[in-house]
Amino acid sequence: MTSIYNLRQYLDILRRENELLVIDTEVDPYLEIAEIHRRVIASNGPALLFTKVKGSSFPVVTNLFGTNRRLELAFGTRPMDFVADLVRLAEQAMPPSLSTIRQAAPLALQA
Incomplete structure (x- = not known):
């Protein structure tokens, strides 16, 4: 892109x-x-x-x-990948633990 x-x-x-x-x-x-x-x-x-x-x-x-096509033309797949990562983290983060909080750090920086 x-x-x-x-x-x-x-x-x-x-x-x-x-x-x-x-x-x-x-x-x-x-x-x-x-x-x-x-x-x-x-x-x-x-x-x-x-x-x-x-x-x-x-x-x-x-x-x-x-x-979605125009979003992808503007930003690539990055926004969709970010949302997918957030959903995956939410599914895996229950119950919250120190390791899941560490996993969330890169996503927090992306946001």
């Missing part, structure tokens, strides 16, 4: 992977963007880049991490 250092790099990756929809039509930031965003999330759709936001010189991007 390539390291991502900024939002622009991540957006480029999303474009290459067909995970980004660019909306060039002017949209109102008051409720319109939120409603489009809500509908896209409900259909498990792509990340959205609104390039013409009414009254603003800044674009708006939403739904960047809305699916």
